[in-house]
Amino acid sequence: MSIVDHTSLQLTPHISEAGVHDYVALLKPRVMSLVVFTALVGLMLAPGGVHPVLAITSILCIAVGAGASGALNMWYDRDIDALMSRTALRPIPQGRVTPQEALAFGMTLAFFSVMVLGILVNWIAASLLAFTIFFYVVVYTMWLKRSTAQNIVIGGAAGALPPVVAWAAATGSLAVEPALLFLIIFFWTPPHFWALALFRTDDYARAQVPMLPVVAGADATRLQILLYTILLVAVAAAPWPLGYFGAGYGVVSLALGAWMLWLAIDVYRVRTGRGALRGPRRLFGFSIIYLFALFATLLVEALLRPLMAHGW
Missing domain, CATH: 1.10.357.140 (UbiA prenyltransferase)
Structure with missing residues (x-):
């Protein structure tokens, strides 16, 4: 039909x-x-x-x-x-x-x-x-x-x-901090959804949705996932040295970013066999944890801010 x-x-x-x-x-x-x-x-x-x-x-x-x-x-x-x-x-x-x-x-x-x-x-x-x-x-x-x-x-x-x-x-009003949050989610979105698209390519092709794996192929998608993940890790870590978010956030961001980047490299490298689909699935699953943990850290910092201001 x-x-x-x-x-x-x-x-x-x-x-x-x-x-x-x-x-x-x-x-x-x-x-x-x-x-x-x-x-x-x-x-x-x-x-x-x-x-x-x-x-x-x-x-x-x-x-x-x-x-x-x-x-x-x-x-x-x-x-x-x-x-x-x-x-x-x-x-x-x-x-x-x-x-x-x-x-x-x-x-x-x-x-x-x-x-x-x-x-x-x-x-x-x-x-x-x-x-x-x-x-x-x-x-x-x-x-x-x-x-x-x-x-x-x-x-x-x-x-x-x-x-x-x-x-x-x-x-x-608006400020730098919400713009940083916007950028983190913005650069997180492509590797998250393209990882999904890699193991759902047949679905998108059948529905004629021009997702990147359907239009450009799996290899090009793997490269784009890696490049956007590099950008994501850099953008997510930047607020710490710039002084907008605290050291706790910075450490969590670097640790999560390192694992996210490793998974993206694995997706880029492994293109045949079972790993060709296992890698994107792992990256897709971890990307949700990545964003949640990153924002959870910011939430904890926000909740602790009044205590720190009083020297507790």
Whole structure:
């Protein structure tokens, strides 16, 4: 069945069989959890502190905005999701949620997340959240994903913005620190997703998504993974000597970066046999741990900052 045929079938009206778990799945909860965590770090690093109610409101709005992006992404990508084994069990391809329901759900969440953040917190943060949703849904999902092998490089900006939104929610302004957090996530995204694409190449090829391994081949992808990992390690370590983050962060960054780089070198070197797929899987799995541990270290530093200021 072609992509066009599948789309036409999905547009046929029918009674929804959706349950609560299907609408939760539309939010992409695993992606949302990473968004919430990085946003929380951005909020905690912001100077001056923020009222707990406003902090909770900000994080909830960012989470709902991320969920809205996920729902709208699934609405638009329902044709290719049905063709990929990784996404074929999502609610829309399975027919449990209609495209119209997903669209209405996503648009409603997007509208209220931006408006609540603007009215209750500030409009700078709300504008950034609106731009993040727009960038992910329109620029990445509707344009870049299906038109260029650099889709996740440019599109990665959307996933890198939540800590910037959170910083703006806390301070009403922007600064170097959230820009550094943005750059870390931005350069983390290509090796993370290209590692996934290496062992899911057949999926992307079947759905005609021009991921780098499909367009340029596995060897070129392995080289790009290595180059971006080198950039990531350098960018992630730079805030320590520049004086923006503490020594604890610097040590953790270097240790995690060394392991991330070793895995990327292994992906680049081993191109045949079982290791050709094992390496990308290991890198993909560790990349999640890498980003979580890096931001967790920053969160610990932020929590300890008041104690250190009092000499404890």
